Amino acid sequence: MMxxxxxxxxxxxxxxxxxxxxxxxxxxxxLYAIPARGEWxxxxxxxxxxxxxxxxxxxxxxxxxxxxxxRAAKQAGMKYAVLTAKHHDGFCLFDSxxxxxxxxxxxxxxxxxxxxxxAFRAEGLKVGLYYSLVDWHHEDYPAFRDNxxxxxxxxxEKRNPETFSQYLSYMHGQVRELLTNYGKLDIxxxxxxxxxxxxxxxKATELMAMIRSLQPHIIVDNRLESGGEGGGSIYTNxxxxxxxxxxxxxxxxxxxxxxxxxxxxxxxxxxxxxNNNWGYTAHDLQYKSITTVIRKxxxxxxxxxxxxxxxxxxxxxxxxxxxxxxxxxxxxWMAQNSASIYECGQADLSxxxxxxxxxxxNRLYAHxxxxxxxxxxxxxxxxxxxxxxLLADGSEVFLNRPWNAILxxxxxxxxxxxxxxxxxxxxxxxxxxxxxxLLE
Numbered sequence: 001m002m003x004x005x006x007x008x009x010x011x012x013x014x015x016x017x018x019x020x021x022x023x024x025x026x027x028x029x030x031l032y033a034i035p036a037r038g039e040w041x042x043x044x045x046x047x048x049x050x051x052x053x054x055x056x057x058x059x060x061x062x063x064x065x066x067x068x069x070x071r072a073a074k075q076a077g078m079k080y081a082v083l084t085a086k087h088h089d090g091f092c093l094f095d096s097x098x099x100x101x102x103x104x105x106x107x108x109x110x111x112x113x114x115x116x117x118x119a120f121r122a123e124g125l126k127v128g129l130y131y132s133l134v135d136w137h138h139e140d141y142p143a144f145r146d147n148x149x150x151x152x153x154x155x156x157e158k159r160n161p162e163t164f165s166q167y168l169s170y171m172h173g174q175v176r177e178l179l180t181n182y183g184k185l186d187i188x189x190x191x192x193x194x195x196x197x198x199x200x201x202x203k204a205t206e207l208m209a210m211i212r213s214l215q216p217h218i219i220v221d222n223r224l225e226s227g228g229e230g231g232g233s234i235y236t237n238x239x240x241x242x243x244x245x246x247x248x249x250x251x252x253x254x255x256x257x258x259x260x261x262x263x264x265x266x267x268x269x270x271x272x273x274x275n276n277n278w279g280y281t282a283h284d285l286q287y288k289s290i291t292t293v294i295r296k297x298x299x300x301x302x303x304x305x306x307x308x309x310x311x312x313x314x315x316x317x318x319x320x321x322x323x324x325x326x327x328x329x330x331x332x333w334m335a336q337n338s339a340s341i342y343e344c345g346q347a348d349l350s351x352x353x354x355x356x357x358x359x360x361x362n363r364l365y366a367h368x369x370x371x372x373x374x375x376x377x378x379x380x381x382x383x384x385x386x387x388x389x390l391l392a393d394g395s396e397v398f399l400n401r402p403w404n405a406i407l408x409x410x411x412x413x414x415x416x417x418x419x420x421x422x423x424x425x426x427x428x429x430x431x432x433x434x435x436x437x438l439l440e
Contacts, residue, residue, distance in 0.1 A: 004238045011245045014219050015267040017186075018246065020343045021079035021126070022301050023334075026271055026310035027069070027116075028084050028130075028278040031055040031091045033315040039279030042089050042136060042150045049137055049150075052089065060107035064317025066119035072319060073125060076327040077334030077341070080126035082189050082308065083116045085178060087130070087279075088148070090137025094182070098173050101137055117182055128187025129178055133171065133202055133224070140167035147195055168203055175207065179214040188220045189248075198226045204242035219245040221269075236261050246306075253296060257303030257346065265346070269306040272296065274323050280312040287322050290329030291430040295356075297330075297341065298367045298431060302356040304345045336392040337433045340365035352379060355431070364436040365391065366414075371426050375402050375413035382412045384438055390416075391433040 032039045034055040042052050073081050086092045092102040094113035103112045113129065120127050135141045136149055143149040143157035151157035179185065188211060204224040211218065222234045222244030232240040234247055237260055246267035247258045258268035275284045293309065300307045311323045340358050347357035347364060354376060355369040368376065388397040400413050400420040414434060416424045426432040
C-alpha cells in the first residue's frame with residue numbers, strides 16, 4: 001500500500017493548478033429540473049421509480065447549449081467546471097453501456113456529458129464530473145430503512161444485502177466508462193458517504209486504484225469517506241489512498257480555512273449554491289447578490305481555499321437569467337481584479353477590520369469592503385510598502401501618516417485622494433482592491 005507521505009506529496013503535486021485557479025462552476029442538472037423542486041425531490045416526496053419515470057419520458061432540453069454555459073463561466077472568471085454526470089436519482093447524462101436510464105434514451109437522444117466536456121474544453125476551462133455513489137434507481141441499492149432512499153418506509157422494497165456487490169460492480173463500471181470514454185478529466189467529484197455507507201463499503205481502495213491507473217493526474221474530493229476527522233481522513237497527516245485530494249465543505253466557508261491535525265493548510269473548496277438549492281427550483285428566488293459572491297470568493301482565497309459556485313439549469317437546458325446576471329456581475333469585477341484571486345492565498349497578516357487580504361509573493365492585495373473615517377489603516381505595515389496602486393485601473397493610491405495617527409507608528413495608512421486626512425468613498429463599493437507591493 002502507498003505510504004502516507006507519498007499520498008500527501010502526490011496530492012500536493014496534483015492540486016497545484018487547483019490552488020491557482022481558485023474559482024469554478026458547479027452544475028446540478030437532471031430529470032429533477034422538470035418538477036423543479038430541487039434535486040432531492042424524489043427522496044423528499046418519496047416518489048417511486050415508476051412515478052418518477054414521468055420525468056424521464058418528458059426530458060427533452062431543446063435549448064441546451066453547453067457552449068453558452070462555458071462562455072458564461074469563462075466570462076465570470078471561472079477556471080473549471082463540474083457537471084453532475086449522475087445524481088442520486090440514478091439518471092445518467094452520459095451514454096453508459098451499463099444502463100438504459102440515460103439521456104441518450106430520452107427524447108433528447110444526446111450524450112449531454114460529452115457535449116459539456118467538449119464545450120468547456122473549447123473555452124480553455126478544466127473539466128470535472130460529479131458522480132453520485134448513491135443510486136435510488138438501481139435495484140441492488142439499499143432501499144427499505146436506508147437513510148435517504150425514496151422507498152425507505154416501504155417494506156416491499158427490502159433488498160438482499162448480498163446483491164449490493166452487483167451495485168458496486170455497476171458503480172465502478174460507470175466510473176471506468178467516464179474515465180475511459182470521455183478524454184482527460186481534471187476532477188472526479190464523488191457524493192456522498194453516510195452512516196455505514198462509507199469507505200470500504202464502496203470498495204474505495206479498489207476504486208481509487210482504478211482511478212489512478214486510468215488518469216493519475218485527476219484530483220478527487222474526499223467524499224468516499226464520511227467527511228469526518230477520524231483516523232485516516234484527509235484531515236490527518238496519515239490519509240488513506242481514498243481520502244481524496246481536497247476537502248469539500250458544503251454551504252459553509254470554514255472560519256479558519258481547512259487544516260490537518262497539525263495545523264497545516266490542506267487543499268479545499270467550498271461548494272456553494274447561488275440561491276438555496278442545487279437543482280433548478282422554480283420558486284427559489286433567494287439569490288445571493290453579486291457583492292456577496294465576490295466577497296465570499298475573496299474569503300475563500302484568503303483562507304487558502306477555492307469557491308465552487310453552483311448553477312441549476314432548467315428543464316429546457318438554460319441557466320436561469322438571475323444566475324447569468326450574477327455571473328456577469330462577478331465577471332465584471334474579475335475582469336479588473338482577478339490578479340488578487342488567481343495564484344493567491346492566505347496573507348502573512350491577520351484579517352483587517354475593513355475587509356480581507358490575499359497575497360501572492362510580495363504582492364499583497366487589500367480587499368476593502370467598508371468605508372473608513374479618514375485614511376485606511378494597514379496594521380503593522382509601516383515601512384514595509386514600496387508602492388500602492390488601485391488594482392482595477394492602476395491608479396496611484398496615497399500612502400501617508402495622518403497627523404492624528406501619532407499613536408500608531410507600526411501601521412501604514414492609505415487614502416484614495418488628497419488631502420489624505422479626509423474621508424473618501426470607495427471606488428468600488430462591492431470590493432475595492434489595492435495592490436500593495438511589499439519591500440523584499
